[in-house]
Amino acid sequence: MSALLYYQWWGWQKQVTEQHKEEEEQLTTYPSKQDPHQVSPKLGGWEFKILRSRRNQFHDPDVLRKVCQEEAQGGWILFEKLDDRRLRFKRPMALREKIKPSPKYDPYRSYYGPRFEWESLLSVILLMMMATLPAYLGYRLVILSQRSAPLPTPPTPSSPLRP
Structure with missing residues (x-):
């Protein structure tokens, strides 16, 4: 039973990981449609x-x-909402040097929300319990069965052999 639950959990984790790797995070620049001789x-x-x-999180309009x-x-402008987990932003390249954001904000961040999730910790604890609890209960069962079984009596020595 533990192996089946672990297999299901592992498949779910793999599916979540593959969804995150769907699209590479790259800053891509596209040339402007203006004449390159007029604009640097x-x-x-x-x-x-x-x-x-x-x-x-991006499903909630307030967030x-x-x-x-x-x-x-x-200076980033929402370009498109890819899904409820990914947003694409754009900004003119000229704003790189002009905008000075606050020290608490990283203009090149690519992740929103807490890095630590309690669900991950709880799944690891559950997995450890699924692995150790059956082993511990099996050990206790063996110990109890040994205590309740009568000990074998050693053979009684008959008259000792004398030469």
Whole structure:
């Protein structure tokens, strides 16, 4: 039973990991449609980033609004909502040097939310219990069965052999 539960948990973890690796996080720049001779290459174009979350936090409109306000400190504009875990932002490359965000905000962050999740810790504790509890109970069963069984009596020596 423990092996079956562990196998199901392992498959679920693998599926979650594959969903996170669907799309690579890369800052991609695209050239501007303006004439390159009129605008310096440093000022033209856009840069993009993807902001991820471990849970479906971006489904809540209040959280989405808060994230967009935080990213606006760095000049990022919501480009598209990929799903409830990923958002794509863009900003003009010219804003790189012009905007000075607050020290608490990282304009190149790619992850939103707490890094530590209680669900992960609880799943590890549950897994350890699933592995150790049957072993401990089996050990106790063997010890109890040995105590309740009568001890074998040693053979009584008959008259000693004398030469």
